[in-house]
Amino acid sequence: MRSGALDPEDALAALARLPFEDIGFANVDHHRALRQGLPEVIFGQGKTAEQVTAISRRLLAAGENVLVTRLEADIAARVTAEVPELSYHANSRTASAIVKQPPARANAQQVLVVTAGTSDQPVAEEALETLRVSGVPASLLFDVGVSGLHRLLARIETLRAASVLIVVAGMEGALPSVVGGLVAAPVIAVPTSVGYGAALAGFTALCGMLTSCASGVTVVNIDNGFGAAVAAIRMLHAAERGGS
Amino acid sequence: MRSGALDPEDALAALARLPFEDIGFANVDHHRALRQGLPEVIFGQGKTAEQVTAISRRLLAAGENVLVTRLEADIAARVTAEVPELSYHANSRTASAIVKQPPARANAQQVLVVTAGTSDQPVAEEALETLRVSGVPASLLFDVGVSGLHRLLARIETLRAASVLIVVAGMEGALPSVVGGLVAAPVIAVPTSVGYGAALAGFTALCGMLTSCASGVTVVNIDNGFGAAVAAIRMLHAAERGGS
Amino acid sequence: MRSGALDPEDALAALARLPFEDIGFANVDHHRALRQGLPEVIFGQGKTAEQVTAISRRLLAAGENVLVTRLEADIAARVTAEVPELSYHANSRTASAIVKQPPARANAQQVLVVTAGTSDQPVAEEALETLRVSGVPASLLFDVGVSGLHRLLARIETLRAASVLIVVAGMEGALPSVVGGLVAAPVIAVPTSVGYGAALAGFTALCGMLTSCASGVTVVNIDNGFGAAVAAIRMLHAAERGGS
């Protein structure tokens, strides 16, 4: 009676054979790199130093690269004391260890991270760190917000050279609309919590980006530089597959 | 004991002598034109045709110009049948009667109304009608939203020639930030309810304009073309006083 | 003193030479196809039949394909009576005219549109219509919401074969999280306004997708099938460029 186009049992069997490791309080997923093109990433917020340490050790023991995001400085100090392979990057609140070189990528596949103001920098750096750990070439164009349009227009060729653009802005979040109108490449908009009052801790920028008058801009969560970088990697992955 | 710099009784006496007229359900304020530089305006929303008719008649009987805002077409039909002096303007949902010419103003004092898209037009027209009834020279620059920046930049001299700019935009409401960065004149931002979903019926544009990265942009209520025009008149009033 | 990496005047000169056409109430942008890879699209909401008709005629006169989105049936009837080249598609509330064939694309670049439930179909069809008008191969996988997981798992190979996935879901919007964990390709999540009460007219799905536990999912506005399709086209564009 079922009209499924192919046999779900075979698909499920593949799914079921995926390995993970039960370490008493978490299930470490060693196969994600293979499945999604980037390593298991540890979301640091709400985890204890002990938990971050334990998961990091398992990943390193399996010969995998490690990236920890949203790691506060005091917890980072305790973790890096235990796991010296990890180095902490305070601006982006990330810690990372590269134990095997990520596969080389074509230079043409360049991600450009663009910020509206200096205060958006930490979010941009979380994206840049994630790209670096994943072996993706990336560069930064900073402080080109729309109230001083000449600063942006002076870099219009840089904008148009990028394969994927991550545009980071707080306050009214207008920059992705302007950039989205200038380029044909994918634009991933990242709202930041920069601003006060009507900035609504980033929700004004978030909603503004979602209702952008430039079509085809996509959006990630407030301050989510990591998520934007992973989205860019998914797009480059599609691009690489597309080229073959 | 009181240290008020001047005698409040004298000030209050002036205030108390201001005339108004009790017509049974409203207090018509015949002196507002003198006090604030524009006629008593009838806010049509939530009023019956009978109420709008009665207030209009009293104002006309006193030889004053009339402007009715937010007047739906069906109520307008009933009002204009009773008060033939009034003519209805469907796009802006206003009715007006000019029975005495407003005082001439210097041509240099030009208000420019700018819209991001065609859908913002009705709000712009409410502003233009209000300015017209008040005798203020004004013009319209339409459909220059930030996703097609070349359309705006082609008119940069028009922008810079205006004394006061009313910038009307829905969706993410980014246009006032860009315009505010291009001119030194006052920019009155009017958010519109154009858009859907994350546009939040105009609140995203409203909050975006309030938290604009271009300094000194001021904002009025959503879809409030009338209020923006009155604010512009207040500013021209200050300008005229300032010139003396 | 300025340290801009390249001469903004040259970049601006290119920008300034972009053509547009002033038709009295709108600035029609004939060059967008060249700039962004898809035709000028008319956002129907809030526009009169006369405005949609006039813009459509200009685009057709210039030999361009036309897509009108968010066009209600009553306005569509009046527009298509005037512009017989346009055909209306009620489910997706779009009208379109293809007068020149869009450039062929490699078959490998397949977009898969996935829906959680039957009520999400109209949004999916807006995406499919936009892709069709743009000449992008696309297919639909429907009614595979997460409360009946076996329906989704039965199609896991279809999911993994797609270059880009557009995942459409209302209510709690959980489907993109599950799909995002199963594939490495870009996942564009589209929240819909399906549901009531705590569904918050699509905002619960929207926020759920933004905070998805599957990394790298990007999101567009509620019910914005059009925007998701344009985002997918941007990604394919990057992919094509990436292959060279």
Added chain:
Amino acid sequence: MRSGALDPEDALAALARLPFEDIGFANVDHHRALRQGLPEVIFGQGKTAEQVTAISRRLLAAGENVLVTRLEADIAARVTAEVPELSYHANSRTASAIVKQPPARANAQQVLVVTAGTSDQPVAEEALETLRVSGVPASLLFDVGVSGLHRLLARIETLRAASVLIVVAGMEGALPSVVGGLVAAPVIAVPTSVGYGAALAGFTALCGMLTSCASGVTVVNIDNGFGAAVAAIRMLHAAERGGS
């Protein structure tokens, strides 16, 4: 004239004879265990150490078990110094004293607490502590969020063996929808405040769970592991009554 099916005076008389004890700032309810099947529980938030100490002493003096919830570590230290019978459990922010053994329950009546991620653990432990103090057998299934579906599907038999499931998840809160589609038993969804930005301090998970596409999922307040446990106890109570 009144048509009440039975005599309210009798019912009220029973109600009125319920004992409580006025201790000067609180009315301690010694009869709740009998009425609702679990002891008087002290909600620690907003109470001083002196107040928690006094109420605990009265309950212990009456020979009752004590559970204090939402008790911060610094206040707990002062309380346990005064009331040595109480032991503090930092992860769940609870203190408890079991002075009489709760009645044994059938082993078949197993509550399963399921978490989406490691950060949801403290809420799960509040539920587990409440169940432990009440003498209800319970176990924990951790870190089986929907972005790595194979981790959940590997435990499908564990899910189906439970009498009642408490499913704890933050971010988009999708796990109860998936679990609710896999089992026929009651699913109590507990949203957590894990996440940031669009996670809205737990409201996205809360609203997502309320509008779950899996029917018959019920929901408690954000981070309310205690309430979920009491709800489970109410259900087991019904089950026990039902079996007779």
Added chain:
Amino acid sequence: MRSGALDPEDALAALARLPFEDIGFANVDHHRALRQGLPEVIFGQGKTAEQVTAISRRLLAAGENVLVTRLEADIAARVTAEVPELSYHANSRTASAIVKQPPARANAQQVLVVTAGTSDQPVAEEALETLRVSGVPASLLFDVGVSGLHRLLARIETLRAASVLIVVAGMEGALPSVVGGLVAAPVIAVPTSVGYGAALAGFTALCGMLTSCASGVTVVNIDNGFGAAVAAIRMLHAAERGGS
């Protein structure tokens, strides 16, 4: 390396063999009754008459009972004309067809639906219809809101006799708190959209019920009588299993 307690392949195989039927726009799930104890229910909102008709016919063809919820009167008229087995119940906006008798249940397992006011009745009736189609004995106690406490207290024995209580209330939604303090059985609170202004279309009642001072009350979506009934059925299912 994986430490899953049992072999996920076996569990998945069972899952994968579950039948469903692709009817061109929906995947009809004939096995849900077996899996979850109630028939596939058609959520009418947002579906066309043609879609409801088609799904109903497939279910009836498979010999299953049918329940359609949130079905507006005009669509219901078109559906019942095509599918005469369905009878429409206007108050609860449901249509149903019982073609095979649901299994008998012990009379002791009584569900009591309680309403605060007359305006909450339609939501209560959606719950009662769902219970009726599922063969669960249920009764109604109406108009016993907390501002006239004597009406509630007169029925205290009725309250205490129920196995599961569904308590339906709009406005401030206080009734479940009072009922939850009077009984030890499970209380499923259903907020309704009755009220205006600060009632916030049901969200005040919803949030009030979630933060109820009576412990262990669980909540479903606003106006979701259907979901409350399914939750009650899940609880009775647990109770029946628990009794064996």
Added chain:
Amino acid sequence: MRSGALDPEDALAALARLPFEDIGFANVDHHRALRQGLPEVIFGQGKTAEQVTAISRRLLAAGENVLVTRLEADIAARVTAEVPELSYHANSRTASAIVKQPPARANAQQVLVVTAGTSDQPVAEEALETLRVSGVPASLLFDVGVSGLHRLLARIETLRAASVLIVVAGMEGALPSVVGGLVAAPVIAVPTSVGYGAALAGFTALCGMLTSCASGVTVVNIDNGFGAAVAAIRMLHAAERGGS
């Protein structure tokens, strides 16, 4: 032309002669006691110790009683060191000095302050302090929340003896609805910020009280024990006037 029923100049003259004192950063209003029946009260939040000190001294110098509300302990310490007449009450965060006895009031005019739980006590005490400084007889009925109805019903005669009731409750804020149904006297509902998650920092209680099913309950701001007390004083003032 004006039809004002009486000469506004006379009324304004009376208004204008009201004294106030400019102390360089505030205008101290020595006449409010006469105008509104209670002394000038200093809202401590957001004021520096120097400002509170200076205003207190002026009021004391004029022979008036002083009440400071929302005064944090650290600022209170600095203020009371400078102004020894003031004594600080930590629970209610108020400081006060009574230098002249407030006029005696009839004992029959009793205000009853009622709380739902122990955590609502500080708000109740702010009300009690305000009443005490104003010379109004008041008493407290604590911890009688609706989930243990017998505790409230045991005091029904106390409730009915009060002239005015101030009912203080957090969480779902149901207590004023129940009390409002039991008494004919004015009920002033005070929502508190007690609770978490869906309690929304007091807004759920606030909105619940505003939409109470007991008619004629009025509401003040969250945690505003002071405002509730002043409202009660206004009511007693009306009562006293009414009796003459």
Added chain:
Amino acid sequence: MRSGALDPEDALAALARLPFEDIGFANVDHHRALRQGLPEVIFGQGKTAEQVTAISRRLLAAGENVLVTRLEADIAARVTAEVPELSYHANSRTASAIVKQPPARANAQQVLVVTAGTSDQPVAEEALETLRVSGVPASLLFDVGVSGLHRLLARIETLRAASVLIVVAGMEGALPSVVGGLVAAPVIAVPTSVGYGAALAGFTALCGMLTSCASGVTVVNIDNGFGAAVAAIRMLHAAERGGS
């Protein structure tokens, strides 16, 4: 062990003997007039014409006055056709029948209803109708909003003569703050849904009134003229008791 000050059984017995009448879908409370000083009022919103008719008939049969609020014109037509004793008042959306004269009240106990603008009139009339049916002397002061202060100040003696003031205002809701600073009597603030955009359907006025800088203003729900009138009656009741 219990320390309740008086015997709850006696209090409960009195409560339990209160009569009500079960009419099949509602419990009509014939004793409320005695308990709360005003008749059972029928909340029309969400009730069918049949339900309003049936309850009205029972109340009339018992010789009681009837007031129906929030009754739409079409339902009113059907109800008054069945119950000719009821007369409908379209402006206030109320229907009423006075079959026995309410007890006379002292003339000194005057309620003054004040509105900010003409659009607030319907809410004021709901209050006036409620007062009229209850036999309370009341009068109206209209269109005295704060942007034309001279209109308000001209009536300052009228304001100060009232025992209780009901102040009705939409938009920013500033009028109660100004009135509250001018009088010592109780001020009941009623926010209205007049306005658009940032008026937030009355919530801006509601929140503004709750946080009024004039102390002791109390607030009822948006557009709730009825509730304000009942609150005023409760205050007059206290005043009358207070005078004895």
Added chain:
Amino acid sequence: MRSGALDPEDALAALARLPFEDIGFANVDHHRALRQGLPEVIFGQGKTAEQVTAISRRLLAAGENVLVTRLEADIAARVTAEVPELSYHANSRTASAIVKQPPARANAQQVLVVTAGTSDQPVAEEALETLRVSGVPASLLFDVGVSGLHRLLARIETLRAASVLIVVAGMEGALPSVVGGLVAAPVIAVPTSVGYGAALAGFTALCGMLTSCASGVTVVNIDNGFGAAVAAIRMLHAAERGGS
């Protein structure tokens, strides 16, 4: 084909020649003073002491005045140690250095800053500091909130003498409505975050000001004294141009 009224290339060329300076993490815009009439202002929030120091030095090196806003005391201490030209003003949280005298302005162009209460003072001082650094004559009228109207009316002539008024108010934010009704000059309303509960951290004042019943009031972000001052400068600029 393009109908742009003037040649965009010329306009763009002017725009492109605007200088800015890339200092490694920010693009310092030395030309803004010329373009907008005030110096480049450094938004201190979210910037490190190093960043503020570096930008300040570049501006001073270019001979420009400096204003830093939203600078916390601890960061200010580190910045002023490095850049002794800067002096810190704690009340307004600003630092400034005036190295060249701003151009003189006509004394008639007076800005009046008005506050409702003492707690609004810091926001007023941010405006006053900004005006001082820009060479604009300004004065302060404090503590004239609407609950004590006589304090405001005593200064009515001061209000009417101002060219532009900046009105600062928290809580319900009613003061701009009253002032806007008394003067014809531009009124810039600044909501503050003073208040609690329903004050919604300034949003109630913000929305109240946006929906003010006094026409033509414009609004800036919550606590944005700086933005209000810049808006006033834009208006004076228009006034000066207008006079020529």
